[in-house]
Amino acid sequence: MTDYKYKRVLLKLSGEALMGEAGYGIDPKVVDHLAKEIKLIHDDGIQVGVVVGGGNIFRGVAGAAGGMDRAQADYMGMLATVMNALALQDGFERNGMTARVMSAIKMDEVAEPYIRRRAIKHLEKGYIAIFAAGSGNPYFTTDTAAALRACEIDADCLMKATKVDGIYDSDPMKNPDAKRFDTITYREVLTRDLKVMDATATALCSDNNMSMIVFNIDQPHVFADALKGLPVGTTVVGEETH
Numbered sequence: 001m002t003d004y005k006y007k008r009v010l011l012k013l014s015g016e017a018l019m020g021e022a023g024y025g026i027d028p029k030v031v032d033h034l035a036k037e038i039k040l041i042h043d044d045g046i047q048v049g050v051v052v053g054g055g056n057i058f059r060g061v062a063g064a065a066g067g068m069d070r071a072q073a074d075y076m077g078m079l080a081t082v083m084n085a086l087a088l089q090d091g092f093e094r095n096g097m098t099a100r101v102m103s104a105i106k107m108d109e110v111a112e113p114y115i116r117r118r119a120i121k122h123l124e125k126g127y128i129a130i131f132a133a134g135s136g137n138p139y140f141t142t143d144t145a146a147a148l149r150a151c152e153i154d155a156d157c158l159m160k161a162t163k164v165d166g167i168y169d170s171d172p173m174k175n176p177d178a179k180r181f182d183t184i185t186y187r188e189v190l191t192r193d194l195k196v197m198d199a200t201a202t203a204l205c206s207d208n209n210m211s212m213i214v215f216n217i218d219q220p221h222v223f224a225d226a227l228k229g230l231p232v233g234t235t236v237v238g239e240e241t242h
Contacts, residue, residue: 005229008047008123010150011038011159012143015056015084017217025056026084031091034217038128039095041223047123049153050130051146052088054080060138074138078105081142085132086110092128099128104136104145116152123153143201151208158210159226160197161217166234167196181234189236196236209238 013034020027042048057080063073085101092099100122103111111132112118122129134145143160150158168178169192186206189196196202196214205212213226215233226232 004041004044004046004227006046006156006227008049008153008155009041009157009159009227010049010051010146010153010155011161011223012146013050013052013084013088013161013217015053015059015080017056017161018052018084018087019056026087028087028091031087032095034088035091035095035097037221037223038092039097040221041227042097042126042128044224045126046227047126048128049119049123049149049155050085050088050128051134051142051149052081052084052130052132053142054078054084056080057083071138074134074140075105078133078136081134082107082111082132085130088130092130097128098126099130101130101132104131104133119149120153129153141198141201143197144204147197147201147204147210150210151204155210157227158205158212159223160212160214162214163216163218165216165219165232167194167214167236169194182231183235183237185237185239187239205236206238211238212236 018026018030020030054077058076060074060077064070082103089099089101101111102114102119104114106113119129131149134142135148164172166180168180170178172178186202189202213233213235215222215226
């Protein structure tokens, strides 16, 4: 494990990352591919926590935009993340890893309750801890839940998996001349309004000096390369470490 710059990480996956080419739901082949990529770092002794979104099944903001009560819609979104977490647990365990789903909403039959000290114990034992149901509170995104859990478990960095290979000064899908940052501070992310995460999540990481790596999930061996400090994606740092 000496090659690795980071030893304990929190991986943030979007729900959309699990649906593959389909427009909805969970593609078992995508889950299996993710599990195989994570196994590479897991087998090298890296402690891995995961927060997964629910947008492939239900997104609270979209429900609220359609006229639903926002808090009710957000709770439905949290339940969607539990379904994704169970799919990930199945994928990880079929690939020879032990995984625990810890839910911020109590549902004893399918998941453990989220207890911070227990989560850290799981990581120390070499289990993958999958944090489901966001933060358990409506009006907070799963990005904010990821930032919160990363700080709570004292992760060395937060890894945000996306469809692009880092943070750009403008949308690379729309602007072919967009420039990618190798390193950027949270202050710059906020002042430039770069929409990496919502402002609450960004501020939480900044206040707690939590480094973040933004990378393209489709790149082969990207987890291992990023954690070894190789030039993968964009690293976001606090003012103190810049």
